[in-house]
């Protein structure tokens with residue numbers, strides 16, 4: 001079932017897109033529209049493309065797509081009334097909903113470049129794509145869209161082929177990787193690993209080893225244990241300061257010592273007394289404070305993307321964090337820790353053999369936190385790994401049921417359909433909008449559709 005990645009053909013596809021874009025940039029295009037996803041990976045991808053377009057002296061516009069409306073509705077607000085073959089569109093980290101996109105693209109004169117790493121959930125003949133579509137997606141060549149290549153990695157590879165100086169902005173790709181993969185850096189694979197190594201060698205980023213307490217790497221060990229979201233530490237996460245301080249004083253460790261300043265002996269003592277581990281993490285040398293830490297920087301962008309997209313777009317260009325962003329970050333991380341506790345302990349749930357529905361609709365967890373609570377709960381292994389998680393509920397804002405769907409790699413080992421495939425089946429039978437990877441995705445459904453899904457969930461999982 002697992003296809004061996006076909007590097008040669010993927011790179012050929014990427015090169016073809018690069019060649020067409022370069023040629024047409026010289027001879028044809030006078031305007032570019034960039035469209036990207038509203039998360040850390042998407043914003044980093046966009047920034048890489050914007051930097052490239054700037055260096056190429058292009059006029060460009062950019063838009064952020066949050067998947068809450070169909071592509072037809074979304075693009076009708078963006079595509080000019082008068083068709084124009086001098087305009088190119090570049091999609092990054094979005095655009096693999098080809099069943100929706102192909103009919104739109106077919107009718108247009110503009111060229112469309114899609115650089116995406118989300119799996120294609122539709123049945124598409126890739127030899128029959130419209131001539132004005134350059135579809136570059138490593139997942140159709142057997143690459144894993146989470147472990148092997150992030151959206152920003154792909155945007156970086158595209159941009160670097162056109163302008164080698166892109167390498168100086170490679171830290172953006174590392175933010176994308178950190179935000180999407182949710183892993184420490186020694187676990188990177190394939191293109192993610194290769195470009196990471198390249199950027200370390202070029203000293204664009206620093207790679208360090210230490211205790212991994214993602215979410216709070218920039219802070220004291222006391223706060224690290226309390227607010228780490230990856231791993232979430234049972235017994236420390238969200239507990240009171242006193243409990244954590246007395247644990248640390250027993251180990252003779254200053255609770256206010258920075259996580260990154262702990263020495264080898266102190267780290268060993270903590271490892272021996274918790275289920276924590278050592279790992280590698282990336283630092284961004286040109287940034288300060290929280291923004292210096294790639295994982296925390298990515299997390300901040302993910303948070304801001306939902307709360308205040310323009311703040312996200314601005315902070316990626318800043319050296320230091322604003323007070324506003326710091327407050328939002330702190331509030332978010334502390335509630336995520338609290339939410340993981342709530343979710344793993346007391347929310348109403350409905351379980352079948354292969355699925356677990358958790359109703360967050362009437363919980364203290366706000367809809368904007370559902371997606372990340374679901375992700376971090378799954379990544380931290382807080383629920384049974386042999387079931388697909390459907391976390392969500394009725395969202396007043398959209399008058400729809402919003403679901404975050406997650407599964408573990410272990411779940412997929414039994415040859416089960418991945419999340420993106422399940423979403424495809426649901427959309428086909430019950431409507432709705434959404435998409436995702438094999439491990440993570442989201443869908444908005446009408447209430448009646450959701451009720452059918454819940455009653456007959458096993459029909460949609462096979």
Ligand SMILES: [Mn+2]
Nearest residue numbers: 041093151180
């Ligand atoms: Mn992505």
